[in-house]
Amino acid sequence: MNKTLFDKVWDNHLVSSIKNGPDILYIDKHLIHEVTSPQAFDILKERKIDFFRPEKTIATVDHNVPTLNQHLPIKDLLSRNQVKTLTENCKKHGITLFGLGNQYQGIVHVIGPELGITQPGMTIVCGDSHTSTHGAFGCIAFGIGTSQVAQVFSSQALLVKKPKSMRIIINGNINENVQPKDIILYIISKLGTDAGNGYFVEFSGEVFENMTMEGRMTVCNMSIEMGARGGMISPDKKTIDYVIGRKFSPKDSILDQKIKYWKTLKTDCDAVFDKEYELDGNLIKPMITYGTNPGMAMKIDGTIPYSKDLSFKKALKYMGLKAGKKLLGKKINYVFIGSCTNSRIEDFRAVAKIINGKKKSKNVNALIVPGSQQVAKQIIDENLDIIFKKSGFEIRQPGCSACLAMNEDKIPDGEYCVSTSNRNFEGRQGQGARTFLASPETAAKVAINGQISL
Amino acid sequence: MKKFDIIESQMVPIVTENIDTDQIIPARFLKSTSKKGFGKNLFRDWRYEKDGIPNSKFILNNKKYKGQILVAGNNFGCGSSREHAAWALKDYGFDVIISSFFADIFKGNALNNGILPIEVKPEILKKIFDVLKNEFKTTAIVNLHDQLFEIKDHNILVKFKIDNYSKQCLMNGYDDIDFLLSQRHKIISFEKKKKW
Ligand code: SF4
Numbered sequence: 001m002n003k004t005l006f007d008k009v010w011d012n013h014l015v016s017s018i019k020n021g022p023d024i025l026y027i028d029k030h031l032i033h034e035v036t037s038p039q040a041f042d043i044l045k046e047r048k049i050d051f052f053r054p055e056k057t058i059a060t061v062d063h064n065v066p067t068l069n070q071h072l073p074i075k076d077l078l079s080r081n082q083v084k085t086l087t088e089n090c091k092k093h094g095i096t097l098f099g100l101g102n103q104y105q106g107i108v109h110v111i112g113p114e115l116g117i118t119q120p121g122m123t124i125v126c127g128d129s130h131t132s133t134h135g136a137f138g139c140i141a142f143g144i145g146t147s148q149v150a151q152v153f154s155s156q157a158l159l160v161k162k163p164k165s166m167r168i169i170i171n172g173n174i175n176e177n178v179q180p181k182d183i184i185l186y187i188i189s190k191l192g193t194d195a196g197n198g199y200f201v202e203f204s205g206e207v208f209e210n211m212t213m214e215g216r217m218t219v220c221n222m223s224i225e226m227g228a229r230g231g232m233i234s235p236d237k238k239t240i241d242y243v244i245g246r247k248f249s250p251k252d253s254i255l256d257q258k259i260k261y262w263k264t265l266k267t268d269c270d271a272v273f274d275k276e277y278e279l280d281g282n283l284i285k286p287m288i289t290y291g292t293n294p295g296m297a298m299k300i301d302g303t304i305p306y307s308k309d310l311s312f313k314k315a316l317k318y319m320g321l322k323a324g325k326k327l328l329g330k331k332i333n334y335v336f337i338g339s340c341t342n343s344r345i346e347d348f349r350a351v352a353k354i355i356n357g358k359k360k361s362k363n364v365n366a367l368i369v370p371g372s373q374q375v376a377k378q379i380i381d382e383n384l385d386i387i388f389k390k391s392g393f394e395i396r397q398p399g400c401s402a403c404l405a406m407n408e409d410k411i412p413d414g415e416y417c418v419s420t421s422n423r424n425f426e427g428r429q430g431q432g433a434r435t436f437l438a439s440p441e442t443a444a445k446v447a448i449n450g451q452i453s454l
Numbered sequence: 455m456k457k458f459d460i461i462e463s464q465m466v467p468i469v470t471e472n473i474d475t476d477q478i479i480p481a482r483f484l485k486s487t488s489k490k491g492f493g494k495n496l497f498r499d500w501r502y503e504k505d506g507i508p509n510s511k512f513i514l515n516n517k518k519y520k521g522q523i524l525v526a527g528n529n530f531g532c533g534s535s536r537e538h539a540a541w542a543l544k545d546y547g548f549d550v551i552i553s554s555f556f557a558d559i560f561k562g563n564a565l566n567n568g569i570l571p572i573e574v575k576p577e578i579l580k581k582i583f584d585v586l587k588n589e590f591k592t593t594a595i596v597n598l599h600d601q602l603f604e605i606k607d608h609n610i611l612v613k614f615k616i617d618n619y620s621k622q623c624l625m626n627g628y629d630d631i632d633f634l635l636s637q638r639h640k641i642i643s644f645e646k647k648k649k650w
Contacts (some may be wrong), residue, residue, distance in 0.1 A: 012648075012650055013648075014638055014648075015551075015637070015641055015644045016637075016640055018619055020618040020619065021617055021618060021619025021620075022618060022619060024616070024634070024640070024641070026644055026645070026648065030596050035484050035485075035536075036535075036536065036537070038486075038487035039487070039488065039489045039537075040490075042487075042488070042489070043631065047631070049631070049635065052638070052641075060573055063484075064484075064485060076485075078485035078486070079485055081485075081487060082485055085487045114615065121650060127535065127537075128535060129533070129534050129535040129559065143534075143535035143559060144535060144559070145535055145536075145537035145540070145559060145562060145563035145564075145566065145628070146537040146538075146563075147537060147563065147566035147567065147629065147631070148562070148566070150631055151630050151631050151634050154631055154634060154635055155631075155634035155635065155637065155638055155641055156641060156645075157634055157637070157641050158630075158634075159619075159630045159633065159634065161617070163558075193472070193532070194555070197529075197555065197557070197558065198558065227529075227532065227557065227558075230560055249471070258650075261649075262593075276487065293472060293474075294626055310471075311470065311471045311527075314470075351469065403641055404481045405481060405482070406481050406482060406485070407486065413504070423476070423533070423534075425474050425476045425477070425533060426476070426499070427476060427477075427499055428475065428476055428481070428585075429478055431480075431499060436603060
């Protein structure tokens with residue numbers, strides 16, 4: 001008994017190992033969307049390969065769908081064609097698709113857990129790097145390229161080199177105003193955007209044990225921003241309670257058996273990791289990024305550090321910021337609350353609590369984009385929409401939206417946006433757009449105050 | 455896939471570190487349903503000004519530098535898993551990329567598209583950049599069979615690492631799908647045994 005959680009899940013899915021080469025890993029669930037799948041379907045067609053296990057693939061449309069008037073044909077012809085191609089491909093191969101207008105459509109990493117597709121101890125892949133989100137359930141979940149999408153189509157397996165193992169332990173009391181997003185931004189800023197290169201990370205310690213499932217998803221979602229292949233958290237009672245009763249969750253006697261298995265998914269106490277970090281939860285404060293990668297983050301009331309590094313200087317230049325300056329008080333015209341990092345109902349409840357009875361600042365354009373149709377419905381069921389509208393926030397329909405600006409939801413050139421998404425790369429939210437990553441709570445406060453504020 | 459052979463070529467240096475896939479191919483160009491034609495938008499926002507005029511300062515617009523080998527700063531290909539980045543590089547004409555570190559997913563994507571990523575020590579990378587700054591015409595030889603990268607005029611000789619499986623794939627021009635298809639029987643018997 002000296003296995004890590006990761007080892008256990010990996011070994012349970014190991015078909016075989018190639019000498020001096022990768023392992024063949026069996027994949028339980030394959031999630032696909034319109035942008036990274038068409039060329040994979042083409043490969044099947046060109047090479048006359050049959051789709052091996054269509055029942056294990058689930059499709060949705062999210063990356064380039066509009067967030068307004070989803071009942072109308074998509075205006076952008078290229079986007080429309082991608083969605084149409086996915087629809088045709090799914091039909092041809094008998095794949096379940098949650099397309100526009102379907103009550104279960106949404107961002108792929110939001111709908112997986114929400115529908116109970118994501119279950120503890122699974123291997124899950126998707127042609128999208130933030131597949132790591134599903135690691136919150138003790139899954140080995142990671143993003144793959146389109147050739148690999150085609151590999152899973154053809155064999156329900158992948159050739160992968162087993163990554164090294166890393167554990168990040170955080171104990172201590174978390175300040176009341178600190179959110180899961182702050183915790184992961186803190187981790188990345190401390191360890192660096194390349195600290196996880198070649199590793200799969202397990203998060204453990206009180207801080208993660210006490211976290212909600214939604215919070216764990218936020219953390220695992222961004223684990224890849226430190227270079228890791230993915231992140232995972234051992235399933236516990238909270239995980240099991242979350243999974244039970246969802247659309248695709250196991251039921252009855254199968255559920256009982258599964259629960260027995262899920263309970264074994266823990267790192268043995270004598271297991272050894274290739275690398276281990278321990279951070280102090282008491283030290284974490286609300287965070288914000290100031291640069292063009294998620295590791296360039298600091299306490300929201302901190303000052304931008306100095307560095308001689310050329311890439312660092314290039315980043316500050318792009319952001320129009322200076323070292324030694326504070327961000328507090330900086331005027332902000334755009335706020336985006338959405339993306340697979342923070343667009344679950346819990347995030348919107350937190351936002352509603354902060355803005356209830358207050359009006360957004362006049363200069364601010366505040367966008368609320370639910371992660372899925374189910375979340376959108378819940379927002380209405382809980383009357384949060386009334387609060388948002390009264391405060392002057394605009395509620396849109398589900399999709400990736402301004403997270404990667406493939407649809408019309410773009411931040412204009414040179415403008416600043418406080419965003420709850422996961423990437424602040426140059427041009428990520430639109431050409432020339434400047435992104436500050438922060439928690440939904442911080443984003444809500446910025447919208448009300450019209451400036452970066454505590 | 456084309457078989458990978460010995461390549462002798464000039465090099466194109468991009469010194470910037472942490473080049474993410476959003477820079478290699480911005481998201482707005484991902485709307486295609488085919489693999490072709492991404493090369494013209496490779497490094498789009500560095501290559502062109504906002505009004506569409508080529509940025510004369512960017513290296514791909516400098517006619518002096520050309521070739522099948524891209525030399526890039528540390529941590530190349532980080533960020534999104536989009537394979538479009540590899541397609542864009544290949545379509546533009548790069549068959550080899552040299553850096554001191556590659557992001558995991560990118561490396562896999564590159565290999566799956568017949569691009570050879572070669573990792574060299576940071577000192578060597580710096581040396582190559584220094585050489586190219588002054589002598590843009592310098593050529594390098596990449597010999598996959600012997601796993602050698604060589605710049606003869608400057609005494610740079612690197613034995614690079616590649617796992618045997620990926621090497622065989624590149625040299626024979628077959629890919630992971632061919633291999634996995636040949637393993638379907640094993641996968642089927644695994645499914646029968648698999649409890650969870
Ligand atoms: S919300 Fe953003 S990060 Fe998440 S899947 Fe969509 S594009 Fe990717």
